[in-house]
Amino acid sequence: MSCYCNSSLPYSQCCEPYLKGQKFAERPQILMRSRYTAYCLKDAKYIHDTYAQAKQAQNSVDDIATFANYAHFIKLEVLEEAVEATQGIVEFKAHYIAENTHYILHERSNFITEAGRWYYLDGELYDTPTTKVGRNDLCPCGSDKKYKKCHGS
Ligand SMILES: [Zn+2]
Ligand SMILES: [Zn+2]
Incomplete structure (x- = not known):
């Protein structure tokens, strides 16, 4: 199985070692x-712990878990990365479905290092369209399958 983040690598050679704390990004x-x-994977703790120190209090594990349980992520596109x-900065589009509606979280995110490790600081969101997805529509993940046979099943 290729990794959830839509890289061409298997999960075990892509995101898994980071989520398990075996490696740092x-x-x-x-x-x-x-x-x-x-x-x-609804791993709210990892998301919380990779926020920059100053942002951790504003983003509780519970709030992250609530959103992770609501939004069903289906596709990631990384558009740009600039490191200094x-x-x-990383600009990306994360596609998700919630209540049979397709959302695109298009964000330009800021990352910083603290004690030599990378953390997510904040981001700027772009306006994006939301689209209702019918059971017989093509799945917005790009699989060419009907929604009901893919992420809508
Ligand atoms: Zn990955
Ligand atoms: Zn799909």
């Missing part, structure tokens, strides 16, 4: 991908 994009995968020593 070497670059902002890797942290971003592993956080996306953590949303897919201790800060970085």
Whole structure:
């Protein structure tokens, strides 16, 4: 199975070692991908712990878990990464479905290092369309299958 973050690697060679704490993300994009995968797996603690220190209190594990349980993530597109020593930017589109509606979380995220490790600081959201998905529509994940036979099943 290829990783949840839509890389071409298997989960065990992609995001798993980060989620399990065996490795720390070497670059902002890797942290971003592993956080996306953590949303897919509803690992709220990992998402919380990879927020920059100053942001952890505002983003409780419970609030993260509530969103992770509500949003069913189906596809990730990484559009851009720019890294400069201790800060970085990643722009991405994370597609998710909630209540049979397709949402696109299009964000330009800021990452910083603290004690040599990368953390997610904050991000700027773009306006994106939301689309109702019918059971017989093509699944928005791009599988070419009907929604009811893919993520809507
Ligand atoms: Zn991955
Ligand atoms: Zn699908």
